[in-house]
Amino acid sequence: MLVKGKIFWLRLSRTLLKPRRLAFFEACLIGLVSGLAAVLLGQAVEAAGAWRVNLSYRWPAYLVLPAIGLVGGFLAGWLVETFAPEASGSGTSDVKAVLARVPLPLNLRIALIKLISAILVLGSGIPLGREGPTTQIGASLANQLSNWVPTSPEHRRQLIAAGSGAGLAAAFNAPIAGVLFVVEELLQDVSGITLGTAILASLIASGLSRLYGSQSWNLGLDVAVSQTTFQFQEIPFYLILGLLAGLLGILFNKSILAGLAFNRRVLHLSLAWRIGLAGLVTGIAIALLPVDFRNNAGLKDILLSGQSNWQFAAIAFIVQFILIVICYGSGAPAGLLVPTLFLGAALGYLVGATEYSLLGIGVPTTYAHVGMAAFLSAVSKVPITAVVIVFEMTTDFNLVLPLMIVSVVAYIVADKIDHRSLYDLLLEWKGIYINKKPSGEGLLTQISATDVMQRRVETLSKQTTIDQAIQAFSDSHHRHFPVMEKGLIVGILTQTDLGNIDSQRISGDMTISEIMTPEPITVSPTSPLSYVLLLLNRHNINCLPVTEGRKLVGIITRSDIIRVEAERLSGKTDQQIEPKSAPSCVIYQNRAPAIGKGRLLVPLSHPHTAQTLLEMAGAIAKERNYELECLQVILVPRSRIPAETPVETARSHRLLQQAVQLGEDLHIPIHTQIRVAHDVAGAVLETIKERHIDLLLMGWKGNTSTPGRVFSRVVDTLIRQAACEVVLVKLDETKGFKRWLLPLAGGPNSSEAVQLLPALTSLSLSPEIKLYQVFQPNESNPDTTILDDSVRFLQRKINGTIEGIPVCASSVIDTVIDCAQNDQTDVIILGASRESLLQQVIKGNIPETISSKSDRTVILVRTDTV
Structure with a gap:
């Protein structure tokens, strides 16, 4: 019952606190309050002015008018100087500074003092206007409201601008002018949320001013x-x-x-x-x-x-x-x-x-x-x-x-x-200089969650027991696990949740569904980091799942945001595609139901290798419950704009039709798209980012003649920059998929290669797998723990022969090639292991040499480096 109540309140708060919906609701409230404040100011000034003029007719004007001016001005100045020095002057320039992210105060205290002091000043006959006070009052009330009902920093700026626009609209009974003043002078922004909030606030404030104020759209005039x-x-x-x-x-x-x-x-x-x-x-x-x-x-x-x-x-x-x-x-x-x-x-x-x-x-x-x-x-x-x-x-x-x-x-x-x-x-x-050019101050609003999030996420099943969860936390450096059911996120489990359990209440079959936080707070991939940080602070949490609907595509933590800010402050930037190309253009796409746990991308280029690559991709997708994303890239000269260049797509459609047929045979969701681009690597990287790809599988010719390149220009770029797992395949179609060789050296890439083997070996009815762990000749007592664990794992997953062999040798490359030759290996699968070997993979020494010297199919595995 408590869990259901918790879910209800979480759903209600998430519905009401959606940033756009909340911003429009606040805009209505701001317009209402600003309009009432403007009406009060206007009527009070008119009453005070009428009293002053009437008094000047009854008593000597040369005494009455100076006396009222002196007393009214003195009282107003005393109020401002004593309680809110920020309320002096027009106030419009201060609002403009705040909207430019200058840290000046705007709050309820300033609004109240501005209202009273403006009544005293204007009512005493000083020939200034009430639009400055109404503008500052509206902005102050808006900022105070946004502090009471928290919203994102960017939406707060828009609401402050809407409040100032509402004040101006109420002062002149001119709602359109209030909106334009926001766009043209204050915020200089024409986004939908800015226009929407400004229009709502100005309309309501102006309507109230007309209803309870002058009853006219004129400036207190009746001109024919x-x-x-x-x-x-x-x-x-x-x-x-x-x-x-x-x-x-x-x-x-x-x-x-x-x-x-x-x-x-x-x-x-x-x-x-x-x-x-x-x-x-x-x-x-x-x-x-x-x-x-x-x-x-x-x-x-x-x-x-x-x-x-x-x-x-x-x-x-x-x-x-x-x-x-x-x-x-x-x-x-x-x-x-x-x-x-x-x-x-x-x-x-x-x-x-x-x-x-x-x-x-x-x-x-x-x-x-x-x-x-x-x-x-x-x-x-x-x-x-x-x-x-x-x-x-x-x-x-x-x-x-x-x-x-x-x-x-x-x-x-x-x-x-x-x-x-x-x-x-x-x-x-006042010494405030506004730089109208974009600056680093808006960094968190310029970067979205998809640019920062970790795409490889450790998760737990809803049926995981408490004991299994405790073991998962002890084996991982993470302190939070999204909880999944049928590929969708249904909750999140933190170390705090485990720590709050009464140990006496734990039973052997108790699952994490009883202690997890259901319906967790999530963000979309397009959410700006300013909004992500707001949610982290508002709910006092350290991480947020990133989802498309309820599908988990990544996770973002406070550490990720701090890392981005630190990199920008130190002048570091992400590597760009070499050479920098114009964005690719999607000219065709077909979407299947998004029912998988992740997505596997297969770029297709050659018809004679496409079928084999698709079969390998299908085997991995079926084993991991992934969807397949098939991409065909059509290259155009750099002198042409991809979006404006006519291309022939018949060949591309034939390649993609192979993928669609495979999906139908394996009952796997297949998404297809054709992109026109200057550069294959750029098009692939754009697809990985836009479609939240978890694994990239692509063909690889095995060597390159390009000076300064290891694999090829395209593969080198992808192996450095792709924010997902990468599997490169150099195919030898004269051989099958029966005999497999995997050298082990520990580390995440080697482990990932082992994890891939059950899916890939399903292409053979009776696979034969040999795992080799190479030790230096001077190692007297080699540790074969990794080798033994890998063999046991594969024996549980694969119906075939698995053999683990420790080898003492000084050269990993020569050992792998010799063993492949002696065993008549069909496929060599490589995963770089220790840190030194990882650097060699990036430089290409081990895999490039093995691939060029071996006539076998070679598969290179690189884990997600983000």
Whole structure:
């Protein structure tokens, strides 16, 4: 009952915690919370602003406005300085830095302080925007949520970007602009998960803002669409507007930095007093201006609704430009995007009024709308977002073409002078330089599990007894064994599981199915290492099986990840195929049911050897319950692109048809494919990686005339790089498979050769096998344990004669050749043994020499080296 309950909860958690599903659920929650925060901020600022304006009518404005500005600014600065210094400024640049993997804090504390301090600052009349606070609040809430409900590091970045996009969308009631701002400025990523989470969060946040906020898609405005016009003759003035916006946008950016530098170097005051003084100066300036300047939202309304003149627009531009620089330079916790839009509206109105006075055409309000996009594009270097945000606020198709013209011109002009956006400049002012080129920091997201996993996995059967499991752990250096049933993974057994058993409860027939962890946590071959590491840390485990469905294809441990990071840090990289070729192209493939425990790959090239190789592969596959993967490679010149080169496939299909027929006769699943490639070795290695091959069996001519090569260019590459067991066969078809000779010297390759013999000798009705162990003449008491154990193993597996013979000789090569000659051996099977011999196999000394000097069939076995 406990096991069933454990399985239920494991299945439920795995269903709910799938990374993509969890990311979209979190995006909805982020959009909801960010939207509510934006609504609260907006309504609180509107209420505070209305109270301030109303108070200025009842009492002397020259007293009320400066006093409110001083007190509101001081309180906001004190809150930020005392509880969350990270909340000062716009916050958008900080979010961008975090998304670039700069370790800056984003949490619930910052979100709360930003919300309260922004209400105080904006409500006291300081002419900054609420989009910066909503962006940082959304990102902070997203990051806090991702800490409460852990997700992968890459998904966390995407959720933070979605939270900031939701904050922007809620501030302007512009969901599309929120998504584009994420893609164009913050994350610069257009993957499906990024777009999906950003769209969901922005849509929900914008919907809530519209429902509980302004009830409109406009920027707090009610502008008649019919007031906007566009004529062909106006294009030169739109070009002039773009040019002016580009130049003044750069001036604005430089002025903001100058304001920050002035406060840092000249005003040696606390943050509270700096913001308080900025509020005081703002209050005095507004009190001296006409009453229309007391309400910042009212200023926008006047400009965009056509209730102003060019003098009003000019004064508004100059005064607001100066006040924005003063207030933001103080460190006030508010944004710059809304002020940027206002300055663009004032500039656009001036250009439109000039055109109307000179030519009598055009409407200044149209230019005011278009000017917003132009100035934003120049300042923030986001031309697409600039066009969309104004369009969403107006929903006027008449504006689309002029918006595109001025935004592109302003962007080009500003980018020519300084390619950095305002947010990049603000980060550099803080000493943060974002490298937009890929770096090693994202290493774990760039490498997948299939690149690192161990493909050769020691497993246990579900029916294994506790005593047998204990013996398996004592014989192996591994501390975890996947548990298999019918070729599928059903659990995992760790050393801890064995240690937790009450020894008094152990019975002789107790199996590991009673103590194993059922339904183990697994990863797919394509999972990035960042996600693998997240699962290892979240569940406090040291290894994860890698599966396709429930089929085990490998295992990955913490040590594997550490090894990869260490190799990259030390500058080591995996060897590449020599010479480097273009990727091969699969032009035909046929898949059978994936019901085997593993896969055996047979590259087919010559019709006269294909049948024998297939019979050998079929014998191994049947004995090991493997599936067969048959590959035919069609080579094309390196001057041609494989994916674009027409080829003739009739011969390839005839070769593969032999494999299909063999599979039907032996009842073995057969997968076939044809690849077009520059290089056979490259195509084989790509197939091994993509299809998770466990064993490669291929023909080998036995020698090579190529200088610097041991076996051949193809075989040398595969023997070094193939991440699976390799079996090379040099066929002599004049001889059969009756008499076998296997020299032993211990080690994994020799042991693997012994393991292969039961399958290979099934090609003969009555095989005769001789095992030779060669000892040096000076060894007085040779140890024949390996020889005796191998003989006993084969006697249990093979119905034939098996003989073990110790030989004293100084040359392994001469001994093997002489014994093969004397015994009339049909097949010599070689497995390199000790470390020195393993190096000789790689260099080719022993097998190449034996193969070239012997006229027998020679089989070379190399275990999985990964």
